[in-house]
Amino acid sequence: MLRLALALCLALAAALPAAAAIDRPGWGSIDTSKSYSRLVAAVKAAATAEGMAVVTEAGPTEAAEARGIDIPGNRVIGIFSNDYAVRILRLSTAAMIEAPLRMYVTENPDGTATLSWKLPSAVFGPYAGEGGKPLAEAAEELDAVFSAIAREAAAD
16 A cells, blocks of 8 residues: 555656746746756856855755665755855854755756755845844845856856
8 A cells, every 4th residue: 555655656746847946035046958967066166166165965866766766866055155154153143054055956857957046145134133234245245156156057
């Protein structure tokens, strides 16, 4: 019975439409023509080119594959820099729970990949009362950095 339910769930998931750019307030998202693995590599390279560091990576795809489960590519890449960490920490200790900021690479059924991220200004917005205008300015700068990373990573 459990196998039948699992098979049904997998069949329904396969029938879902292709993933597309995430359209929600406070997010940026770009559909690309790159494959999942190419986009993951491109995000890392673009982050470095923009003076940021890849701090963390997490995703279930490879672990699922090792268990014999095939799921679309899915990777969260944590990106930040020590310069911004020191600057933001001086403005709001609580805001640093949000670091590193993340970019999200998802594989689409057609073999392409989508890049999504929460805008830093949206992520740090709840801390405006503590960090004031200087925190908002740092977050806006990071909006520009993350947009640049996304454009560079998505470019062919």
